[in-house]
Amino acid sequence: MTYQDLFETIRKKRSYLCVGLDTDPAKLPKHLLDHPNPVLEFNRRIIEATAPYCVAYKPNTAFYEAMGSQGWELLRQTLELIPRTHFSIADAKRGDIGNTSKMYAKAFFEDMKADAITVAPYMGADSVQPFLEFEGKWTILLALTSNSGSQDFQVLNVDEDHCLFERVIKTSQVWGDKHQMMYVVGATQTTELQAVRKLAPDHFLLVPGVGAQGGSLEEVSKWGMNRHCGLLVNASRSILWASDGEDFAEAAAAEARRLQEHMSHYLEKYLPSQQHD
DSSP states (O other), X not given: OOHXXXXXXXXXXXXXXXXXXXXXXXXXXXXXXXXXXXXXXXXXXHHHHHGGGOSEEEOBTHHHHTXXXXXXXXXXXXXXXXXXXXXXXXXXXXXXXXXXXXHHHIIIIIISOOSEEEEOOTTOHHHHHHHHTSTTOEEEEEEEOSXXXXXXXXXXXXXXXXXXXXXXXXXXXXXXXXXTEXXXXXXXXXXXXXXXXXXXXXXXXXXXXXXXXXXXXXXXXXXXXXXXXXXXXXXOHHHHTSOSSTTXXXXXXXXXXXXXXXXXXXXXXXXXXXXXX
16 A cells, blocks of 8 residues: 555545554453354454554554564464455564564565554664665654653753664665655654654544543544544553453444544544645
């Protein structure tokens, strides 16, 4: 999916919602436990129920890798369930020396056929470049995350003008452009969103932390939106676990629809009028 395709999908659906498929087997509704493949069945129903209201899905690979070889196959099958009309993100947070990163990229882009992967940029350019070499795929760099530990390193000053997350954004833009690279910025970091947008005015931002983590969708939209929207706002727990009963899919759809309705309003309110390159 190209940059323009993503924006057109957002504009058509009046949504920039990404649904996180962080499926914990311990939290599955009890009535699914007798199903031959309860995790996959849960994911299938969630995807079918929420597809009208979102533009992307983001499986967190750790939830699948923890199940061993079966989990790896579940991840593959889950990615296959995502409609091709929707953007798929493997939330793997990979990043290593060049030849290892190349193997990670092959695994998720060629084998799993994900559209994008999250990457930790700490090891620098040569650890990120192998992901950027895959045509038509996206690399999403961790910049400013929403967890409390982000304050340990990400906001440390590295020179008179920049803290670490700002240096990551500024430096990385010589590695790839807005058509192949995004940044992760946590929804609880809205005070820094203006700084992010000054450094990366045209890139898409993947924004987790709305919903159960307490991030403000309006604040994210107000400070993070650019002329092509430029946002994928992720919600996981608030959608997945909206109900633990037989109505879990309907409850998930209702929560996704609620977020989509708010997003439609914020697109009207905050999307700049100049929307074309």
